[in-house]
Amino acid sequence: MxxxxxxxxxxxxxxxxxxxxxxxxxxxxxxxxxxxxxxxxxxxxxxxxxxxxxxxxxxxxxxxxxxxxxxxxxxxxxxxxxxxxxxxxxxxxxxxxxxxxxxxxxxxxxxxxxxxxxxxxxxxxxxxxFTSSSHNDNQRNNIAYFQRLNINKRIITKLMASAPQSFSRLVEQNEVMVRTLQQAYQELGGEEANMKIWFQKLLSQNPFVLLKAPEVLRENLLFLRDKGFSAAELLRLLSKLRGFVTELNPDTMRCTMAYSQDTMCCSEAELRDIILNCPALLYYPEAILAERFEGLLGAGISMSQIRETPTVLELTPQIVNHRIQLLRAHRYDIKTGSLEVLNGTKKDFEMSYGKLQLRRERPLFNPVAPLKTDD
Incomplete structure (x- = not known):
């Protein structure tokens, strides 16, 4: 504040x-x-x-x-x-x-x-x-820096709007974090030709990533590498989850991974695959995960279904229950059907739900089509 x-x-x-x-x-x-x-x-x-x-x-x-x-x-x-x-x-x-x-x-x-x-x-x-005039020089210098990096103007505008602290501080501080992210991308096997697109996407998804400490990024990547993630897998995580590796620390990830593995009764290799499909498992606190596991199991969903579609853990129990009720109205059995229909944003679910509605309401024959008769 x-x-x-x-x-x-x-x-x-x-x-x-x-x-x-x-x-x-x-x-x-x-x-x-x-x-x-x-x-x-x-x-x-x-x-x-x-x-x-x-x-x-x-x-x-x-x-x-x-x-x-x-x-x-x-x-x-x-x-x-x-x-x-x-x-x-x-x-x-x-x-x-x-x-x-x-x-x-x-x-x-x-x-x-x-x-x-x-x-x-x-x-x-x-x-x-409506910010302090003392930040004008820093804002101007940071704009010039990101333009030299050929960052899209819309992304620069988004950064200035949603993470103004990135532009009010010295440009040298941003330069350090940008170099750290670019080095991590290259060391993990990222292609030079795609680095600009990757970096722009990262900034767009998480405007606050530049405000994190470079040391945190390195520590978290080392921890995950020790846990068996390959360089390619680490690059997937770094690219997929809005720069999450700058917002966590090894202790919290260790606790969350241990809890998830025990709860889902899976091996370390299986847990890595699950995390690659649902990186949120790395940063949700145990209390939130416990509530979500309990909600899914209470709705009749099995643990094997959760392991197959772990992204349902990104949904709150309230959202899950609401969507299940809507699906049941269209005779969709969540216990035997795929959980993919539950996934995604509200818009994603509405599209899946709409398809079920059409399937249920579609007539068995087309009353407009001409009847086939023998010649």
Whole structure:
């Protein structure tokens, strides 16, 4: 919370003593609300009561630039309702100086295809756009670095939006982690020609991967290699699971693997195959796995079915039960049928479920087709 708020405020907020609840003002603290700010927010149809409830301290700051923020967003094509939503969710935006906002606009437009898309990003990630002016140089240097790596502009934009810390820090720190990831890819047998695509996919799936310590990546890869995973298998894991190997540690993986092996009564070789099909087994805590195993078994699913389709462990018991009920309505016996129909996102399941509906509702004959008669 502290870091999110701190990075969202303008430069001078860093020189002011922290308020209770770890909230920093960006400007001079007044004993009464800044009426100019309140009136400007009213004019922009912002939910003032929501602002007072969640971040009321913003209304006591002076100077503030609510009108200027509204004008900037509207000039970029934002509708009145979008401006109101942005400022209700992130009222700290009114504390950033207009020059800083304009500088951010120009910086983001260097990688964003158009202003409409930038407005959409600001609506989802306002704290990433309304950030400290002290980060401008780092943002600019990091953008230039990723462009030199020929990273797609959309991926750079996604990184800036969802993991702004990667761009607010020194470019040298990102360079170290990028080199570590590229070296790991090459050492595990990855083809040089495919490295750019692999790296872009990794950044797209896990924007926070650059914020991890390079040492963690090396330790986790060594641990998994000691557990019998081949270089090719490690590359599959590194490519498949959103950079998970930078978010775990050997101790947690050791406990989770031991629990999974005991529960599924499988050999180490079988467990490796199961993990390659369902890497989530490496990072789900024992308590979550226990709940999911219990839920699946309680629904009548056998352990052998789970071993054959371990990805069902990625679903919560509530989702599993809901999907099973829908399938039973179409006479699909989950105890004897494949668990693949349970898998995937909501959209994936709806497609599988729709096919079952069509199969059940399809007539035995086509009433439109002409009847075959003897000549």
């Amino acid at each position: 502290w870091r999110l708020i701190a990075t969202s405020l303008c430069q001078r907020c860093q020189r002011v003593k922290a308020l209770p609840l770890n909230l920093r003002p960006c400007a001079t603290l007044s004993s009464a609300e800044n009426q100019q700010t309140v009136e400007a927010l009213y004019d922009l149809s912002v939910d003032i009561q929501k602002v007072r409830k969640l971040k009321g301290w913003v209304l006591y700051q002076s100077p503030a630039y609510a009108k200027e923020v509204g004008n900037l967003l509207q000039d970029m094509g934002a509708s009145g309702s979008i401006v109101a939503r942005i400022l209700a969710a992130h009222p700290e935006a009114v504390l950033c100086h207009p020059e800083q906002m304009q500088a951010q606009r120009e910086l983001w437009m260097s990688v964003c295809p158009n202003q409409k898309e930038l407005v959409g990003i600001i609506e989802k990630f306002p704290a990433s756009f």
